[in-house]
Amino acid sequence: MADTLARAGWDVIVHANRSAAQADTLCTHLATHGGKAWRVTGDLLAAGVPEAVFDAALACAGRVDALVNNASQFALQPLASATPENFERLWRINTLAPVRLTQRLAAHLAARHATGSAVNLLDQRIAHPNAGAVPYLLSKKALEAFTLSAALEFAPALRVNAVAPGAVLLPSAASNKEPAGTIPLLTRPSAEQVAAAVRYLLEAEAVTGQILYVDGGQHLLS
Numbered sequence: 215m216a217d218t219l220a221r222a223g224w225d226v227i228v229h230a231n232r233s234a235a236q237a238d239t240l241c242t243h244l245a246t247h248g249g250k251a252w253r254v255t256g257d258l259l260a261a262g263v264p265e266a267v268f269d270a271a272l273a274c275a276g277r278v279d280a281l282v283n284n285a286s287q288f289a290l291q292p293l294a295s296a297t298p299e300n301f302e303r304l305w306r307i308n309t310l311a312p313v314r315l316t317q318r319l320a321a322h323l324a325a326r327h328a329t330g331s332a333v334n335l336l337d338q339r340i341a342h343p344n345a346g347a348v349p350y351l352l353s354k355k356a357l358e359a360f361t362l363s364a365a366l367e368f369a370p371a372l373r374v375n376a377v378a379p380g381a382v383l384l385p386s387a388a389s390n391k392e393p394a395g396t397i398p399l400l401t402r403p404s405a406e407q408v409a410a411a412v413r414y415l416l417e418a419e420a421v422t423g424q425i426l427y428v429d430g431g432q433h434l435l436s
């Protein structure tokens with residue numbers, strides 16, 4: 215996503231938690247596209263850190279026009295053994311952090327009398343009941359609800375949209391092809407295709423409150 219946006223002319227602030235060294239390498243690469251790139255760090259699980267991450271980004275770049283809420287954790291967690299801590303952890307990282315970052319962006323845009331956009335990363339799994347990862351599913355369902363409500367509440371200054379990918383394999387995976395019938399288009403999305411959707415929504419000035427599934431049609435299956 216950072217690479218796609220940098221190639222399109224965006225200056226990019228990369229947020230990392232444990233992968234600060236990789237993020238620095240990425241920023242060096244992004245700068246080769248001609249724009250600026252900075253790295254900020256923070257554990258989004260901790261109270262106050264999403265706000266601190268936004269403020270650090272602002273200190274680097276001077277202004278922020280757009281936000282991609284991509285950081286997330288997934289956990290296979292049978293409902294029978296899921297603890298309140300399991301739910302709270304995914305809620306804080308996958309839902310509350312994007313909410314707080316979006317609120318911060320909206321306030322920053324209002325102070326500048328400017329407009330901007332935010333894109334939240336969901337998951338095609340929100341389209342169906344899904345056994346085995348309910349704490350994760352709830353965190354993304356809540357982020358979907360936030361996307362639609364925030365689109366309404368923060369209009370016209372801030373557009374809020376979401377991308378819901380299907381399973382994206384690492385570039386090292388042998389094949390993105392699925393057995394016939396599992397995915398209508400018989401292919402998994404690539405990271406580049408998800409990134410293109412993110413870029414589209416960030417730049418689509420007439421679009422807000424949209425959930426864009428990039429999943430080969432998987433969300434259509436019951």
Ligand SMILES: NC(=O)c1ccc[n+]([C@@H]2O[C@H](COP(=O)([O-])OP(=O)(O)OC[C@H]3O[C@@H](n4cnc5c(N)ncnc54)[C@H](OP(=O)(O)O)[C@@H]3O)[C@@H](O)[C@H]2O)c1
Nearest residue numbers: 230231232233257258259284285286335337379380381382
């Ligand atoms: N990959 C898929 O197949 C797939 C499918 C559907 C939806 N999605 C969604 O697409 C997005 C990207 O997926 P992905 O597979 O690329 O995700 P990922 O590699 O599992 O995680 C992305 C990043 O989230 C950051 N992160 C995790 N916990 C954090 C914390 N406590 N504080 C701050 N940052 C934290 C990590 O940063 P550090 O490494 O710096 O710690 C990590 O690199 C996610 O929102 C995911 O739910 C992915």
